Amino acid sequence: MKDASDQSQVINELSRQLEAAKTTAQQAAVEAENAHRQAAAWATEQSVNSEQSQRDREAMAALKADLQDTLKAKDAAEKRIERLENDLQNQIKALNVAVDQAHTIEEVCKQEHLTLIDSLSRENQDLKVALNEANQAQSRSASFDEPASQSLKKEVDVLKKELDKRDVVITKLEKECQEKHVRKLEALQVQLRRYEEETANLNRVLDEQRKGIEERDRLVRQLRAENASFVFCVPLNYIIHVAI
Incomplete structure (x- = not known):
C-alpha cells in the first residue's frame, strides 16, 4: 500500500510539474510572440524613419x-x-x-x-x-x-x-x-x-x-x-x- 501511495504522490508531482511546465511554455510562447511583434514594429519604425530621413535629406537639398x-x-x-x-x-x-x-x-x-x-x-x-x-x-x-x-x-x-x-x-x-x-x-x-x-x-x-x-x-x-x-x-x- 505504501508503494502505491508513493507512486501516486510521484505521479501527482509529475502532473503538477507538467502543468507548470506547460504554463511556463505557454508564457514563453506569448513572450516570444510579443518579442517578435516588438521586433517587427521596431524594424518597421526604423524603416519608416530611414525613409523619412531620406525624404528629409532630399527636401533640405x-x-x-x-x-x-x-x-x-x-x-x-x-x-x-x-x-x-x-x-x-x-x-x-x-x-x-x-x-x-x-x-x-x-x-x-x-x-x-x-x-x-x-x-x-x-x-x-x-x-x-x-x-x-x-x-x-x-x-x-x-x-x-x-x-x-x-x-x-x-x-x-x-x-x-x-x-x-x-x-x-x-x-x-x-x-x-x-x-x-x-x-x-x-x-x-x-x-x-x-x-x-x-x-x-x-x-x-x-x-x-x-x-x-x-x-x-x-x-x-x-x-x-x-x-x-x-x-x-x-x-x-x-x-x-x-x-x-
Whole structure:
C-alpha cells in the first residue's frame, strides 16, 4: 500500500510539474510572440524613419538648391539693372551733347546769315539813296540835257536791277535761315521724342527688373524661413548624424 501511495504522490508531482511546465511554455510562447511583434514594429519604425530621413535629406537639398538658384537670379537681375542704369545715363549725356552741338551750329549759322543779311540791307539802303538821288537828278536834267538824262536813266535802271537782285538775295537768305532754323528745331524735337521713348522703355525695363528683384527677395526670405523651420523640425539624432 505504501508503494502505491508513493507512486501516486510521484505521479501527482509529475502532473503538477507538467502543468507548470506547460504554463511556463505557454508564457514563453506569448513572450516570444510579443518579442517578435516588438521586433517587427521596431524594424518597421526604423524603416519608416530611414525613409523619412531620406525624404528629409532630399527636401533640405532641394531647399538649398532653390535658395542658391534664387540668389544667383537676384544677383544677375541686380547687375542687369546696374548696366541698364549706366546705359540710360550714357544716352542722356550723349543726347545732351547732341542738343548742345545742334544749338551751337544753329546759332553760328544764324549769326552768319544775319551778318550777311545786315550787310546786304545796308548796301540796299545805300543803293536806295543813290537811286533816289539819281531820280532827282534825272528830273532836273530832263528838260536841259537829253544825253545826260539818258545816261542818268541807264544808271537808274542799273541801280533798280541791282536793288531788286539784292532784295531777292536778302529774301532768299532770310527764308533759308528760317527754314534751317525750323529743320533744326524739328530734328531736335525728333531726337527729344526718341530720347523720351528710350527713357520710357528703359524705365519700364528697370521697373520690371526691380519688381523681379523684390519677388526674388520675398522668395529668398520664404526659402530661408522654410529652411530654418525644416531644420528645427528634423529629428535631433538625424542632425547629429549629419553633423558627424
